């Protein structure tokens with residue numbers, strides 16, 4: 001979606017609906033919704049050109065609260081629904097809202113194939129590492145050993161890291177945000193909107209009811225400085241107020257003190273860097289390593305919808321736009337006289 | 339084979355042989371999967387159509403891409419019936435069998451009537467090949483085939499002989515032998531070579547040596563017929579009285595594809611197909627992917643669910659949207675169909691039925707998905723079901739499904755089956771003016787817009803293109819409030835909406851033609867059929883009526899809702915028989931709906947009905963009406 005100058009000036013209120021928002025009090029989804037409503041009016045896209053498509057789960061209620069075209073589909077299938085919409089209506093800004101269960105469990109197949117094709121969708125996955133809507137079963141991103149209603153003795157499933165999945169699926173844009181890091185979240189959504197091709201954004205989202213505090217060490221005062229590294233293209237990988245940094249040796253990250261090694265020794269983040277680096281960066285986690293937030297990978301490649309529609313245009317240029325008479329009179333024919 | 343005794347014998351062009359006139363002939367080309375039998379059959383069909391016979395075909399090929407060579411599992415067959423009369427089926431039993439190897443003979447022998455002609459490739463009947471299929475090496479010499487007229491032709495030797503001077507490898511030469519069989523059949527049935535020659539020139543435009551080799555072999559086959567003395571008679575099949583016009587040969591899958599392109603044009607819109615490859619539906623995807631300059635976008639999805647989900651997305655956006663599949667794929671699409679029903683979006687789901695359950699018989703035909711089409715979803719989820727009757731009818735059915743889907747804002751199920759999907763018949767190409775109109779109105783007016791406000795006649799909700807200013811709205815799978823379309827958990831509203839959605843579909847009955855009836859509107863016995871059995875049931879009814887039975891045939895294209903003449907028809911006959919390729923699914927629906935004691939005439943063998951088996955079962959029923967005519 002190319003970002004043009006807005007025809008009408010839109011505001012946050014233009015994107016609010018009359019529907020009463022029905023997430024649990026304190027749910028991280030509220031903060032995410034607020035950022036969407038803040039960012040959308042700034043993108044220069046007329047309101048009717050937005051479509052927000054979701055699957056099933058707490059996060060998937062999202063379209064009801066955005067005053068755009070919206071579609072609350074079925075469990076896991078939002079990327080596929082969005083794909084059909086985008087192919088036929090490439091001018092739209094299409095957003096897929098999904099969660100760790102919806103996107104990575106039942107809908108895993110659609111998610112990876114959307115990214116592989118690089119269709120121009122903005123896929124935002126709210127990761128709360130739990131099934132909220134069905135009231136508290138472990139999800140494909142829940143940590144090994146997690147005790148939940150369905151795993152009273154601890155889960156014996158190894159979790160996915162959503163960004164690893166995305167990289168394996170050839171995603172051209174991946175980023176990580178957190179519900180509590182409002183400004184960064186807004187910036188990432190803006191960058192995702194600008195990217196042509198699939199933008200995959202993972203948002204760490206707190207579920208106070210069934211998995212409270214899953215990301216607190218990354219998002220809360222007191223612990224976040226030690227555990228959160230915000231990456232920026234062309235800038236060194238520093239965190240903890242610039243005191244610490246990360247150096248990559250053969251894609252192995254290690255934490256160093258900046259004043260011991262000097263700022264110039266710290267690895268510079270490149271969004272167009274090697275896949276191995278992006279993978280290692282996306283997979284960093286505590287306690288030894290900080291967790292990376294921000295745009296981790298952004299590379300250019302043609303989007304699927306663009307290619308499909310280019311083929312249509314080329315054929316129309318070559319053959320002229322097909323009409324009914326031509327259709328009926330095509331193929332091998334013969335005439336029976338009266 | 340039926341003989342036209344009124345025609346004079348002898349013909350100046352007969353090379354001194356006697357020429358017999360026939361009304362109908364059924365030929366079956368059979369060989370190994372790699373022998374090119376489908377191609378041979380298609381070529382024979384094209385030429386036969388061009389010389390003016392009516393015809394019907396039935397390709398019958400194995401599920402395995404390459405079953406071990408020379409085995410029974412690897413036999414590929416192509417049957418065509420053609421004639422100087424209306425032809426409705428590919429023929430029960432071939433009058434002529436072309437058998438390229440012992441396996442082909444073995445498989446098809448039981449289908450032949452005494453007196454049938456068999457052309458065998460003697461070169462393929464060596465000890466090893468015979469042993470593979472458990473046939474004595476002496477099969478061509480002993481009395482196994484004594485009931486038949488056997489023509490022993492060394493196809494391979496003759497092919498190599500014709501290509502003596504060619505630079506092709508022996509392997510390449512041998513691959514031309516199907517054209518020898520074709521040339522010989524052209525001789526026996528007095529067909530010209532030129533159409534196939536032209537086709538070869540086009541097909542091998544870039545490989546003239548291949549075109550040349552195949553043409554030589556084709557001619558050699560024809561000339562073998564001219565010179566051999568074993569063929570004492572040739573046959574003439576006069577052109578059929580066919581409605582004047584321009585014709586083309588279509589399979590059901592091709593007709594389906596073209597029908598949807600036409601429907602989108604008639605609706606002044608672009609077509610989207612979301613589909614996952616599955617036998618026997620994939621050819622619709624293949625065909626539609628060629629129509630890019632008609633604005634068609636085909637999306638080969640990652641799975642069946644994505645196939646339909648993407649089509650729902652495209653429908654939400656305002657495009658004519660379809661998804662194509664076969665039985666197992668339909669099972670996977672069930673939940674998404676429910677979404678289209680709840681969101682009241684126009685969508686056509688094409689199910690090319692095949693043998694089930696599970697993977698079943700992927701390349702064989704069956705009508706066992708009717709109940710799945712009707713009921714295979716969670717909740718109260720009715721949708722219109724329309725079934726194509728013949729290969730060419732797939733064109734009209736596709737247009738009808740789009741008309742209903744867009745007019746009533748509902749998903750529509752289009753049923754075809756492996757038999758009509760792959761079978762071909764001549765199709766009289768309609769004029770643009772003959773086609774129905776599909777007027778689609780998109781809502782653009784902002785004032786008083788309610789996403790679920792219904793049309794008073796059709797009960798359809800408005801269709802809005804995403805991108806229309808001022809009409810931003812949300813839809814989804816949760817229950818809707820009538821009018822506003824907001825999520826509603828209100829018990830009364832839920833029941834109201836359930837009834838409204840059902841009524842909307844029921845009202846389609848006011849908008850469809852009566853079911854076609856062959857014969858009288860009352861009598862002793864009514865055969866009720868639906869879908870691809872049309873040709874066989876119609877042909878059988880004609881035979882039964884000629885024999886003096888008071889039998890009629892009613893055929894359902896619109897299976898749900900049903901046309902209005904269905905009930906009075908069911909009540910106007912002493913006995914009603916639902917004939918179908920399943921264990922009685924239509925019968926179940928008719929009994930449930932009309933409380934009529936419908937009998938069943940059923941067959942589930944992966945094969946279409948034979949006319950003769952219908953005739954004999956119906957005659958048995960007429961003799962003792964209490965009997966169940968289960969085949």
Ligand code: SF4
Nearest residue numbers: 023024027058132207
């Ligand atoms: S269950 Fe958790 S994720 Fe769902 S709405 Fe409540 S707090 Fe939010």
